[in-house]
Amino acid sequence: xxxxxxxxxxxxxxxxxxxxxxxxxxxxxxxxxxxxxxxxxxxxxxxxxxxxxxxxxxxxxxxxxxxxxxxxxxxxxxxxxxxxxxxxxxxxxxxxxxxxxxxxxxxxxxxxxxxxxxxxxxxxxxxx
Amino acid sequence: xxxxxxxxxxxxxxxxxxxxxxxxxxxxxxxxxxxxxxxxxxxxxxxxxxxxxxxxxxxxxxxxxxxxxxxxxxxxxxxxxxxxxxxxxxxxxxxxxxxxxxxxxxxxxxxxxxxxxxxxxxxxxxxxxxxxxxxxxxxxxxxxxxxxxxxxxxxxxxxxxxxxxxxxxxxxxxxxxxxxxxxxxxxxxxxxxxxxxxxxxxxxxxxxxxxxxxxxxxxxxxxxxxxxxxxxxxxxxxxxxxxxxxxxxxxxxxxxxxxxxxxxxxxxxxxxxxxxxxxxxxxxxxxxxxxxxxxxxxxxxxxxxxxxxxxxxxxxxxxxxxxxxxxxxxxxxxxxxxxxxxxxxxxxxxxxxxxxxxxxxxxxxxxxxxxxxxxxxxxxxxxxxxxxxxxxxxx
Numbered sequence: 001x002x003x004x005x006x007x008x009x010x011x012x013x014x015x016x017x018x019x020x021x022x023x024x025x026x027x028x029x030x031x032x033x034x035x036x037x038x039x040x041x042x043x044x045x046x047x048x049x050x051x052x053x054x055x056x057x058x059x060x061x062x063x064x065x066x067x068x069x070x071x072x073x074x075x076x077x078x079x080x081x082x083x084x085x086x087x088x089x090x091x092x093x094x095x096x097x098x099x100x101x102x103x104x105x106x107x108x109x110x111x112x113x114x115x116x117x118x119x120x121x122x123x124x125x126x127x128x
Numbered sequence: 129x130x131x132x133x134x135x136x137x138x139x140x141x142x143x144x145x146x147x148x149x150x151x152x153x154x155x156x157x158x159x160x161x162x163x164x165x166x167x168x169x170x171x172x173x174x175x176x177x178x179x180x181x182x183x184x185x186x187x188x189x190x191x192x193x194x195x196x197x198x199x200x201x202x203x204x205x206x207x208x209x210x211x212x213x214x215x216x217x218x219x220x221x222x223x224x225x226x227x228x229x230x231x232x233x234x235x236x237x238x239x240x241x242x243x244x245x246x247x248x249x250x251x252x253x254x255x256x257x258x259x260x261x262x263x264x265x266x267x268x269x270x271x272x273x274x275x276x277x278x279x280x281x282x283x284x285x286x287x288x289x290x291x292x293x294x295x296x297x298x299x300x301x302x303x304x305x306x307x308x309x310x311x312x313x314x315x316x317x318x319x320x321x322x323x324x325x326x327x328x329x330x331x332x333x334x335x336x337x338x339x340x341x342x343x344x345x346x347x348x349x350x351x352x353x354x355x356x357x358x359x360x361x362x363x364x365x366x367x368x369x370x371x372x373x374x375x376x377x378x379x380x381x382x383x384x385x386x387x388x389x390x391x392x393x394x395x396x397x398x399x400x401x402x403x404x405x406x407x408x409x410x411x412x413x414x415x416x417x418x419x420x421x422x423x424x425x426x427x428x429x430x431x432x433x434x435x436x437x438x439x440x441x442x443x444x445x446x447x448x449x450x451x452x453x454x455x456x457x458x459x460x461x462x463x464x465x466x467x468x469x470x471x472x473x474x475x476x477x478x479x480x481x482x483x484x485x486x487x488x489x490x491x492x493x494x495x496x497x498x499x500x501x502x503x504x505x506x507x508x509x510x511x512x513x514x515x516x517x518x519x520x521x522x523x
Contacts, residue, residue, distance in 0.1 A: 013441065015507070033470070033510050034471060036431055036459065036470075036474040038509050038510055058431055059431050060431055060432075060450070061433055061437050063431075
């Protein structure tokens with residue numbers, strides 16, 4: 001049996017939404033190099049909808065795949081939905097992760113939440 | 129195309145080893161303990177394998193004990209050294225910070241049982257210092273265990289000198305030579321070795337078999353009870369096919385050791401030179417005092433498992449000391465022991481080439497590692513911070 005699901009390998013080998021958004025409306029960075037995983041998410045938000053999202057990740061295959069999948073799950077969705085994104089949803093969308101790699105999906109959730117917090121700190125009026 | 133560059137993990141079995149095993153399984157299935165001819169034929173094969181192995185490391189056949197592999201040999205050697213020490217009230221054992229876990233975990237157990245363990249530091253070049261061993265030996269030291277060559281970074285320790293220090297102080301000296309046997313000349317007498325562990329699958333023999341050399345007079349402690357096999361020191365019907373396969377494999381590599389080493393070290397140096405062209409990278413361990421097939425690099429700004437899996441896509445089998453490949457949060461204890469910080473140790477790559485490696489393969493590896501490292505750095509936030517000057521480069 002392979003280490004990872006086909007979905008994980010697909011998102012690892014062909015990551016979606018890789019890169020940087022200049023003048024992003026929210027940026028979140030989580031993890032640390034000491035532990036071997038860092039994720040950085042860039043959000044573009046128009047009319048309370050995530051119109052664009054990009055990521056940069058330092059980490060293992062499941063960290064890269066989790067970042068990629070997380071961006072796919074929130075792209076084009078309302079901010080209110082992105083706020084509800086859980087690590088479980090990311091892992092399920094990837095057809096599962098090995099137990100000791102679940103923290104990668106947690107990082108993806110946290111990176112998005114952190115980017116949204118950054119957005120709200122810049123636009124406190126949007127926070128309800 | 130598949131390039132197998134993980135020979136420190138395991139090796140492909142040689143034809144000689146396979147043939148020897150098949151012959152044993154087909155024609156010599158008797159139990160070596162049985163008295164009839166079929167059994168005694170098997171016994172002869174077993175003793176021939178023992179003699180062949182002994183000859184390669186300049187030991188006596190009676191000093192070779194078959195085991196299930198390197199881990200068992202390490203466990204038994206260390207347990208034996210500890211038991212001998214305990215008898216005379218000596219409960220101090222010296223080892224190093226970068227041993228294989230078969231050694232480190234056994235020492236941990238002994239510590240719980242009341243032994244005191246000193247782990248010598250390993251320097252940035254991946255080598256242990258003889259004078260540091262000398263200074264660490266105490267009156268109650270019963271055993272020193274230091275690996276012959278490191279499994280991750282391939283550095284070859286000054287075994288003869290370390291052994292001489294132990295001999296002068298009357299301390300037993302064990303070496304985990306799993307990575308060295310068949311690849312480095314070993315003379316247990318001249319090298320002052322009392323106990324030595326080895327594993328067949330690291331030199332093109334089968335998995336699940338190895339041996340422990342114990343100098344005549346060094347009393348072994350049993351790990352497995354139940355029979356008179358191996359002079360009563362290792363019970364269980366002997367793995368004759370395994371022992372014969374191991375002996376055949378070892379005879380073959382030992383017969384070509386010098387030419388293999390010359391061929392492999394030239395390719396190793398070509399690989400090191402090629403990878404060193406990658407900016408902000410560093411070779412781990414001394415460039416010359418290392419196994420002829422071992423190359424181990426750290427690349428700043430990337431993580432090893434991603435590198436490994438993308439190389440696999442390109443047909444290259446390698447390994448990494450990153451946390452993600454070890455199944456824990458910490459990267460390789462070997463890389464940490466030689467002073468690599470966590471951030472850098474996560475981005476390590478070990479390539480261990482075999483005797484049949486070619487220049488074309490080396491160039492293919494260099495080209496692909498360069499491409500994959502560049503690709504991964506392209507979307508690494510760590511690399512972005514390094515290149516933008518936000519954080520300083522380490523390498």
